[in-house]
Amino acid sequence: MSLKAGYLPGLQDDDVEWQTLSYERDGPAIEVSVPLLSHRQMKALSGRIKEASQRHLKPMAVSDIAATIDTVIARLLDRSDPYREQAEEYLPKITGYDAEMVRLGLTGYLKTFRLSELNRFLAEDFVNPKILDEFQPLPKGGYGKAYGPDLLAHIWAGNVPGLPLWSLISGLLVKAGNIGKVASAEPLMASWFAELVAEINPTLGQCLAVVWWKGGDIDREQALLNQADLVVAYGNNDTLQQVRDRTPITTRCLTYSHKVSFGMISRAALDTGKAWAVAHQAAYDIVRYDQQGCYSPHLFFVEKGGAVTPQEFAQYIANELNCFEEKFPRRALSIEEAGGVAAWQQTEEMKSFSDENSTVMSDANGAWSVAYSEAEDNLAPSGLNRTAKVISVETLDDVPARISPYKAFLQTVGIAAAPEELRRLADLLGTVGVTRISALEHMTSPEAGWHHDGRFNLLDLVTMTEVERSAETAAEAFSDYVD
Amino acid sequence: MTEAQIIETLLDFIAADSTSDDQFNALALQIFAYQFENNVPYQRFCRQREKTPRTVQNWRSIPAVPINGYKDLTLSCCDPESAERIFMTSGTTKDGVRGKCHHPSLSVYDASMITAFRQRFMQEHASLRMGILFSTEQTMPNSSLAHYLALALDKFGSDGSRYFFNDGGLDSEQLFAELERAVQTGEPYALLGASFSFVHVMDEMDRLGKTVSLPEGSRILDTGGFKGQSRELELDEFYDLLEARFGVPRGQCINMYGMTELSTEFYDWGNATCPSVKSGPHWIRSQIVNPLTGEELPKGEKGVLVHCDLAHFNCVSSILTEDAGIEVDDGFLLLGRAEGAEAKGCSMAVDEFLKAAQG
Numbered sequence: 001m002s003l004k005a006g007y008l009p010g011l012q013d014d015d016v017e018w019q020t021l022s023y024e025r026d027g028p029a030i031e032v033s034v035p036l037l038s039h040r041q042m043k044a045l046s047g048r049i050k051e052a053s054q055r056h057l058k059p060m061a062v063s064d065i066a067a068t069i070d071t072v073i074a075r076l077l078d079r080s081d082p083y084r085e086q087a088e089e090y091l092p093k094i095t096g097y098d099a100e101m102v103r104l105g106l107t108g109y110l111k112t113f114r115l116s117e118l119n120r121f122l123a124e125d126f127v128n129p130k131i132l133d134e135f136q137p138l139p140k141g142g143y144g145k146a147y148g149p150d151l152l153a154h155i156w157a158g159n160v161p162g163l164p165l166w167s168l169i170s171g172l173l174v175k176a177g178n179i180g181k182v183a184s185a186e187p188l189m190a191s192w193f194a195e196l197v198a199e200i201n202p203t204l205g206q207c208l209a210v211v212w213w214k215g216g217d218i219d220r221e222q223a224l225l226n227q228a229d230l231v232v233a234y235g236n237n238d239t240l241q242q243v244r245d246r247t248p249i250t251t252r253c254l255t256y257s258h259k260v261s262f263g264m265i266s267r268a269a270l271d272t273g274k275a276w277a278v279a280h281q282a283a284y285d286i287v288r289y290d291q292q293g294c295y296s297p298h299l300f301f302v303e304k305g306g307a308v309t310p311q312e313f314a315q316y317i318a319n320e321l322n323c324f325e326e327k328f329p330r331r332a333l334s335i336e337e338a339g340g341v342a343a344w345q346q347t348e349e350m351k352s353f354s355d356e357n358s359t360v361m362s363d364a365n366g367a368w369s370v371a372y373s374e375a376e377d378n379l380a381p382s383g384l385n386r387t388a389k390v391i392s393v394e395t396l397d398d399v400p401a402r403i404s405p406y407k408a409f410l411q412t413v414g415i416a417a418a419p420e421e422l423r424r425l426a427d428l429l430g431t432v433g434v435t436r437i438s439a440l441e442h443m444t445s446p447e448a449g450w451h452h453d454g455r456f457n458l459l460d461l462v463t464m465t466e467v468e469r470s471a472e473t474a475a476e477a478f479s480d481y482v483d
Numbered sequence: 484m485t486e487a488q489i490i491e492t493l494l495d496f497i498a499a500d501s502t503s504d505d506q507f508n509a510l511a512l513q514i515f516a517y518q519f520e521n522n523v524p525y526q527r528f529c530r531q532r533e534k535t536p537r538t539v540q541n542w543r544s545i546p547a548v549p550i551n552g553y554k555d556l557t558l559s560c561c562d563p564e565s566a567e568r569i570f571m572t573s574g575t576t577k578d579g580v581r582g583k584c585h586h587p588s589l590s591v592y593d594a595s596m597i598t599a600f601r602q603r604f605m606q607e608h609a610s611l612r613m614g615i616l617f618s619t620e621q622t623m624p625n626s627s628l629a630h631y632l633a634l635a636l637d638k639f640g641s642d643g644s645r646y647f648f649n650d651g652g653l654d655s656e657q658l659f660a661e662l663e664r665a666v667q668t669g670e671p672y673a674l675l676g677a678s679f680s681f682v683h684v685m686d687e688m689d690r691l692g693k694t695v696s697l698p699e700g701s702r703i704l705d706t707g708g709f710k711g712q713s714r715e716l717e718l719d720e721f722y723d724l725l726e727a728r729f730g731v732p733r734g735q736c737i738n739m740y741g742m743t744e745l746s747t748e749f750y751d752w753g754n755a756t757c758p759s760v761k762s763g764p765h766w767i768r769s770q771i772v773n774p775l776t777g778e779e780l781p782k783g784e785k786g787v788l789v790h791c792d793l794a795h796f797n798c799v800s801s802i803l804t805e806d807a808g809i810e811v812d813d814g815f816l817l818l819g820r821a822e823g824a825e826a827k828g829c830s831m832a833v834d835e836f837l838k839a840a841q842g
Contacts, residue, residue, distance in 0.1 A: 157829065158829055160829070163829075236835055237835070256829065257829075258829050258830060258832075258835060259829065259830070259831060260831045261830075291830055292829075292830050293829060293830055294829035294831075298830075333775075335785050335787070336807075338773060338774050338775045339774045339787060339807070340833070341774075342549075342775050343549075343551070343805065343833075344833060345775075346549035346552070346803075347551060350549070350551065350554070351555060353527055353528065353555065353556060354555055354556070364776070365775070365776055366773075366776050381830070381831050381832060382833075
């Protein structure tokens with residue numbers, strides 16, 4: 001089976017060099033053709049996107065853009081739509097994730113981009129979203145209007161299906177022209193989204209493009225960076241450093257690096273009636289996309305003193321992971337990934353030989369693994385792919401001090417605690433750099449309008465043009481009606 | 484069996500021209516029983532896997548200790564205090580902890596090294612004039628490689644063989660003079676050292692615009708690869724460079740694959756093509772396994788190497804490495820370290836975290 005990724009307005013297929021990415025998991029191999037633009041083609045494409053953005057997108061009302069996105073999303077939510085059918089069929093085959101998990105994940109994720117949610121998204125960042133359409137009075141005096149960049153370059157990474165839609169939709173909402181570079185691990189979803197936009201609103205379709213190059217192809221990356229007005233990049237620190245270093249100094253570069261997230265379970269949640277459900281929720285967060293997301297938990301700090309001990313809770317999680325393996329089996333791992341899991345598991349096992357209060361519970365086939373420790377372990381990532389550590393603590397209040405050295409890497413905390421604890425801990429966690437606190441079971445599905453890594457998804461993309469009060473006042477002197 | 488009996492049996496085993504599968508299996512099981520009895524942390528490790536000398540009937544089922552186990556556990560049958568020598572893993576591992584391998588006597592280690600080195604590196608030569616691109620044993624008493632190279636020079640180096648490393652590092656002036664001498668005399672020459680030392684030498688040669696063409700029969704032995712070094716070369720590039728700079732055909736450039744956690748080394752028959760097929764002598768056997776389940780993989784599938792080295796009798800004979808490999812006819816292809824892959828999403832992986840956290 002052969003598929004095509006990329007979306008290139010103004011270019012014919014024959015104009016472009018194509019490469020083939022092959023995905024072989026269980027069953028027949030799937031091939032995806034991806035476009036490889038020359039330096040000249042990238043520059044020309046950038047020029048067209050900028051022009052289309054200026055001509056068509058900037059005069060368009062935000063509400064019209066949101067309405068188009070809503071229609072696109074409705075199509076992608078409709079299980080009988082050909083695009084949705086493709087997504088359900090091929091995304092699991094390309095990423096290896098369980099098909100049912102992908103299906104449920106897509107629906108949950110896409111729902112956060114319906115019209116009402118898009119409006120929420122806008123309202124989160126702009127007190128008055130009309131400021132994207134026309135000059136609006138500012139509280140300090142004068143008027144202001146927010147402008148999105150003519151060309152926003154996105155450099156995406158990873159295989160979590162659909163993640164590129166976040167920044168792509170953000171870009172459209174602020175009327176940016178967009179060129180997104182998809183990752184080889186999942187090149188399709190952004191391409192389909194772009195095709196659908198063009199199908200529903202051909203004018204808007206001229207304002208975005210989806211391209212590809214092999215990660216590390218500095219030359220092609222530079223071609224796009226040189227043209228962009230603003231860059232949004234995802235990836236590991238090394239990759240991001242390179243992108244930032246090559247972005248012209250006059251171009252802003254927003255980077256989203258890899259993060260570590262974790263869970264916290266209060267003794268209030270550890271009574272015999274509730275602990276199973278909490279463990280089920282924690283396990284769900286581990287299972288979703290096999291901990292590949294920045295919001296996925298690596299470990300759980302569990303408070304002592306409840307009816308269910310932290311060690312028992314670790315067993316509960318292990319049991320739930322075992323059940324999930326039946327329902328949503330883990331994707332097949334590459335030998336490198338399996339090595340990562342094995343190395344983590346072995347390290348934890350070795351610790352358990354010298355520390356009798358440490359244990360490791362693992363599936364015989366290596367499908368999941370839970371380590372338990374009472375040691376003063378600090379934050380560290382797990383082996384990923386359904387491996388997690390439970391660390392028992394005297395009180396959850398001790399946790400912020402233990403994670404504070406890792407401020408730069410923290411993102412989500414999934415929490416099970418009583419209301420007054422939640423409030424107290426929220427402030428302690430915010431102080432040490434945690435940017436998102438959710439319920440367990442929701443760690444991997446941030447709500448619409450969330451502030452990714454604590455930043456403003458839309459506000460960070462715009463520049464303000466302000467007409468100060470002095471200009472208004474001075475203009476009065478030159479009016480026809482001046483006395 | 485006592486330690487003395489094991490040593491005696493092993494020396495005979497190594498000295499034998501070849502041995503049968505059954506003989507290997509029988510001795511592997513005897514040594515496993517010895518280690519199970521005398522190496523308490525290993526016994527705990529085996530019991531956790533529900534494996535004991537009673538239940539294990541085949542060397543393939545002997546529990547293999549992950550090499551990083553040496554960092555957390557003291558895996559020695561003899562009293563560690565009484566060891567004649569302790570070899571330590573390099574201190575460059577991610578947490579800085581060095582694993583230790585205790586050797587109550589070096590007799591087996593040395594016999595293993597000498598026998599295999601003669602077969603695989605010396606081949607038709609009884610001795611060769613050698614240059615060593617590594618530190619001496621006196622400078623690095625805990626380095627198994629320093630001991631290995633010292634043995635090579637002592638047992639097989641002809642008069643004039645010497646080290647080209649001193650306190651200040653590589654003594655390139657002396658080395659180049661020696662290489663010139665070899666060219667003049669036409670006497671085959673052997674250059675041995677860490678892979679990365681060769682890179683340094685070749686960088687220096689590049690700077691000086693220097694190449695030599697060593698006499699026919701000359702050979703090169705490199706070991707260690709480039710992991711964790713400031714510069715990583717592709718294998719093909721590396722052997723091309725060796726051939727170009729020293730005039731030693733790639734087929735005479737032999738790579739030794741060894742590790743502190745073993746007492747036996749693997750060799751290839753030259754690197755005319757990469758990756759080359761590696762194999763070891765009759766007292767070591769390898770399996771390719773799935774690192775997560777430990778299950779042996781079918782021939783041709785990529786997995787992680789497990790070695791069962793009878794010569795490593797005092798610690799544990801069976802180790803699970805972090806090296807990826809593929810079984811082929813007559814040995815295995817070594818594919819480098821199976822590093823924990825980076826997450827495919829935006830989650831952070833252990834290696835990346837350690838790197839970032841250490842600044």
